[in-house]
Amino acid sequence: MRRLPVYLLIDTSGSMKGEPIESVKVGLEAMLASLRQDPYALETVWLSIITYDREVKQLNPLTQIGEFQLPTITTPDSGPTHTGAALELLCSVVDKEVKLSSTQQKGDWMPLLFLMTDGKPSDIQLYNSMIPEVKKRHFASIVACAAGMHAQTDPLKMLTNQVFSLDTADSTTFKQFFKWVSDSIGVGNKSIGAVEDLVLPPPPEEVNIVI
Amino acid sequence: MDENNSEKEIQNREMSCLIKEKLNSFGTSISPEMFEEFINFSVEKLWVSYTQNWQEKESSIQDKMNALDISFPNGTTNKEYAQSFIIDDDEFERIEFEGLENVGLQFLKDEAANAFTIKGTPTIAGDFDIKMKCYYRGWIPGKNILERVFHIAVNPDPRSLWKNIPTSSEIEYYKPDSESFLLSVENEKNVVVASQRGRSHAHEGKARDDDFKIEYTDSKWYLTAVADGAGSAKYSRKGSQIACETVINHCKEALKDSTMFEEFIKFYNDDAENPTNRKYVGDNLWNIVGNAAFKAHRAIKDEATLKGAQLKDYATTLLLTICKKFEFGWFIASFWVGDGAICIYDKSSHRINLMGTPDGGEYAGQTRFLTMPEIFSDTASLYGRLKFAIVEDFTSLFLMSDGVSDPMFETDANLNKVEMWDKLWENLNHEIDFSNNNEQINEKLLSWLDFWSSGNHDDRTIAILY
Numbered sequence: 001m002r003r004l005p006v007y008l009l010i011d012t013s014g015s016m017k018g019e020p021i022e023s024v025k026v027g028l029e030a031m032l033a034s035l036r037q038d039p040y041a042l043e044t045v046w047l048s049i050i051t052y053d054r055e056v057k058q059l060n061p062l063t064q065i066g067e068f069q070l071p072t073i074t075t076p077d078s079g080p081t082h083t084g085a086a087l088e089l090l091c092s093v094v095d096k097e098v099k100l101s102s103t104q105q106k107g108d109w110m111p112l113l114f115l116m117t118d119g120k121p122s123d124i125q126l127y128n129s130m131i132p133e134v135k136k137r138h139f140a141s142i143v144a145c146a147a148g149m150h151a152q153t154d155p156l157k158m159l160t161n162q163v164f165s166l167d168t169a170d171s172t173t174f175k176q177f178f179k180w181v182s183d184s185i186g187v188g189n190k191s192i193g194a195v196e197d198l199v200l201p202p203p204p205e206e207v208n209i210v211i
Numbered sequence: 212m213d214e215n216n217s218e219k220e221i222q223n224r225e226m227s228c229l230i231k232e233k234l235n236s237f238g239t240s241i242s243p244e245m246f247e248e249f250i251n252f253s254v255e256k257l258w259v260s261y262t263q264n265w266q267e268k269e270s271s272i273q274d275k276m277n278a279l280d281i282s283f284p285n286g287t288t289n290k291e292y293a294q295s296f297i298i299d300d301d302e303f304e305r306i307e308f309e310g311l312e313n314v315g316l317q318f319l320k321d322e323a324a325n326a327f328t329i330k331g332t333p334t335i336a337g338d339f340d341i342k343m344k345c346y347y348r349g350w351i352p353g354k355n356i357l358e359r360v361f362h363i364a365v366n367p368d369p370r371s372l373w374k375n376i377p378t379s380s381e382i383e384y385y386k387p388d389s390e391s392f393l394l395s396v397e398n399e400k401n402v403v404v405a406s407q408r409g410r411s412h413a414h415e416g417k418a419r420d421d422d423f424k425i426e427y428t429d430s431k432w433y434l435t436a437v438a439d440g441a442g443s444a445k446y447s448r449k450g451s452q453i454a455c456e457t458v459i460n461h462c463k464e465a466l467k468d469s470t471m472f473e474e475f476i477k478f479y480n481d482d483a484e485n486p487t488n489r490k491y492v493g494d495n496l497w498n499i500v501g502n503a504a505f506k507a508h509r510a511i512k513d514e515a516t517l518k519g520a521q522l523k524d525y526a527t528t529l530l531l532t533i534c535k536k537f538e539f540g541w542f543i544a545s546f547w548v549g550d551g552a553i554c555i556y557d558k559s560s561h562r563i564n565l566m567g568t569p570d571g572g573e574y575a576g577q578t579r580f581l582t583m584p585e586i587f588s589d590t591a592s593l594y595g596r597l598k599f600a601i602v603e604d605f606t607s608l609f610l611m612s613d614g615v616s617d618p619m620f621e622t623d624a625n626l627n628k629v630e631m632w633d634k635l636w637e638n639l640n641h642e643i644d645f646s647n648n649n650e651q652i653n654e655k656l657l658s659w660l661d662f663w664s665s666g667n668h669d670d671r672t673i674a675i676l677y
Binding site: 002003106109 | 282284285287336338362364366367369370372373410411414571572573574575576577617621622623624665666667668
């Protein structure tokens with residue numbers, strides 16, 4: 001069976017504590033519920049969540065949507081946002097988890113990456129050096145989302161040309177965002193044979209495209 | 212009742228007297244008002260301490276309960292579900308579950324072994340909260356029943372979610388969602404072909420991108436083409452159609468008078484070691500099959516220009532065979548660009564002849580297309596896409612799109628295993644009667660294409676010369 005690996009990188013730095021992170025969880029739950037209703041996603045999508053604050057953790061290895069259970073997501077009271085270290089961990093898990101075609105095994109679809117942050121990378125040097133590494137991993141699509149007023153879009157634009165910003169970091173916008181993420185995963189699914197960047201569905205109103 | 216009450220009153224009075232006497236013995240004389248206040252004060256203080264005591268105990272048991280290593284994997288509708296756990300702590304005297312009936316599950320316990328099982332067959336998909344309730348040791352009415360909420364997600368059966376929306380006949384380049392055809396040749400092998408839109412397309416009401424064309428020429432050549440339009444290219448359904456049409460028409464024309472070509476084939480059969488003989492056949496094939504492919508590429512390009520679209524919008528693979536019976540056996544030649552498979556299978560000699568290798572990339576869905584200019588710019592690799600073989604006889608010659616080869620063979624390595632082809636042939640024969648007089652065989656082949664394979668829902672096309 002061909003798998004579609006999907007990686008979600010979620011900012012769990014101190015500023016996300018409270019309502020923002022709770023909203024993210026609500027959004028993730030809704031996303032899972034919606035993906036479980038999509039037969040293609042149910043059979044092909046494999047999901048992994050990586051959180052990053054001072055520490056970077058892969059909360060679960062790539063897991064089929066049908067078996068996926070939302071892990072506990074915690075936030076420290078304060079501290080830096082190690083986005084660069086998150087990308088570093090991402091590259092190492094992608095190398096380990098994403099299967100490439102060979103005569104003996106069937107390769108996965110090109111993976112998708114969604115990165116969400118409400119601030120800016122504190123480890124900017126590592127972040128910058130990881131960007132070419134991420135690009136080498138051949139993601140079919142990378143979508144970055146800047147949530148709230150303090151999120152900086154410039155560093156994200158170096159990672160991908162698909163940068164979106166959410167004005168507020170509340171549950172409605174997150175829910176909309178994750179709904180859109182699940183729709184995009186659907187598109188990734190169906191673009192069989194896609195070699196170029198995915199054409200994503202238009203973002204919902206709450207999501208502003210950063211040019 | 213009254214008797215009881217009066218008995219209690221007497222007891223209370225006796226108790227008051229006893230306390231008063233005790234106080235007197237300390238030399239304390241106490242007014243009735245002070246005595247009343249003293250009693251209230253003491254009771255309140257004791258009550259607070261008593262409540263604190265059992266609440267602390269409860270909260271420590273609650274912590275233990277929350278720490279119990281119990282989790283519930285997701286279920287699937289109409290699929291048996293069972294999850295067991297052991298609670299090896301006699302502090303939890305009695306465990307109950309609430310809300311299981313909503314999920315269609317039951318709670319079974321084996322008190323002796325401290326083993327518990329949640330099982331059943333969920334009937335409805337959704338997210339459910341179930342409550343575990345615990346009566347701890349020493350629990351008496353009035354105290355709290357401890358609770359812990361668990362979440363069980365029940366997935367729908369993916370098969371029940373697939374919709375089958377017919378393609379609107381209003382769309383550009385409309386083609387039917389499925390097609391099948393039987394070409395029967397008297398006293399000779401027949402060709403049957405079927406093409407079925409994949410579930411991923413049916414779910415969204417999108418058209419089938421695969422196509423095929425078969426012909427039997429006056430000069431007794433079997434011509435078979437199968438093409439798989441790229442799912443990501445918007446007009447690939449037309450690309451695959453033009454590809455099949457063009458190559459078959461070209462081959463038909465080129466083989467109208469095939470006397471010379473057939474002479475070369477005979478020379479080759481007589482002395483296959485002679486490189487000149489091989490070259491003659493190869494050069495002729497280049498003109499026939501190679502040119503057919505190039506013509507198809509150009510025809511698609513013309514259509515794209517006419518439409519004002521890009522060539523890659525029509526991206527398609529191409530599998531083509533030309534085949535004829537000679538007195539010494541069968542001559543089979545092929546051209547293959549993209550994924551899928553072309554294979555000559557012979558059951559009696561237990562041999563296969565895979566007519567090339569599928570084009571694949573590092574990731575799923577990556578392949579090469581007839582519409583890529585680089586296919587034709589490198590003549591050496593183009594020449595490599597041409598194959599020919601002479602076999603005494605064979606059971607079947609297969610051409611199939613990856614919608615069939617992926618679920619049936621999984622990997623390229625498996626395509627080279629004759630056992631896998633045995634399995635496919637058995638599988639087909641299980642449902643289809645390949646005898647000569649079966650006129651509904653194309654219908655049967657079409658329904659066979661509906662087979663279920665999790666995650667494999669691409670368009671499926673298969674052509675069999677048998």
